[in-house]
Amino acid sequence: MIKIVLADDQALVRAGFRALLDAQPGMTVVAEAADGAQAVRLAAEHEPDVVLMDIRMPGMDGLTATREMPPGPRIIILTTFELDEYVFEALRNGASGFLVKDTEPAELIQAVRVVADGDALLSPGVTRRLIAEYASRAKPPHPSQDLGMLTDREREVLSLVGTGMTNDEIAGKLFMSPATAKTHVSRTMMKLHARDRAQLVVIAYESGLVRPGWV
Known part of the structure; x- marks a missing residue:
């Protein structure tokens, strides 16, 4: 079972992700966080396999939360734009990859499985663009x-x-x-x-x- 923590300051976004992920076999959302500090606490408490982390949240943002995450969970950064200005810094701080928020449901599900299996969510094309x-x-x-x-x-x-x-x-x-x-x-x-x-x-x-x- 892949355990997931959702971190996003918008309750509606979290509800949508939860409904989608909880409906998948082998996946369960164990906690929801409205800011980065709460995400760090919940990750320490629930020991999830994957954290879906919004990059922009009030208080502690997703970038800081990624840096302060306890060892164990793999982090997928959620961004509004594919090449968000903070994405490279998030990868440097320990994120395993990123997704745009309007990604297709099937792509989100596949991304969670890929990252949970220990692979990075970075296609060669995206890697090259990020570096450039x-x-x-x-x-x-x-x-x-x-x-x-x-x-x-x-x-x-x-x-x-x-x-x-x-x-x-x-x-x-x-x-x-x-x-x-x-x-x-x-x-x-x-x-x-x-x-x-x-x-x-x-x-x-x-x-x-x-x-x-x-x-």
Whole structure:
């Protein structure tokens, strides 16, 4: 059973999401929050698998709440616009992906399942657009001591993840099997303490392995 916490300051929006998600087999909404602080408290109390987090809420906003979330839940940011100005910062702070609020019901349900399974909700196309749109505005890249823990192959794989490649694309680029590519990605995540693929994208840029012009 996938346990979900909804965080949105609009009761009508929460009611709509709850009705949709509770109707799905294997899903249940365990709590609703009207602001970020409440979302953090409820996540600690209910230990959900997924938090649907509105980015703009009164008091503590979704960005701060994402940063202060207890370990465990994976966070999907809800935005009004597909390339919200806070999306890249939310990914840096631990979000696993994002959805626009007017997304189709089937896409929302699929997104919850994908994130609950441990994958990042970032298609290669979206990853490339995010890097091009936001990474150029972020702080200049700086070397990360953590990258010294990676093998040369793992650094290579990390750079390809950062450009938005899937495991299959990485496998084709590096002449390896998709299973081997997946193993390299998993080991890289473990060594860098990355929650998911979205975090690897951020690390790849901030360490200087990937730059917007490359994609």
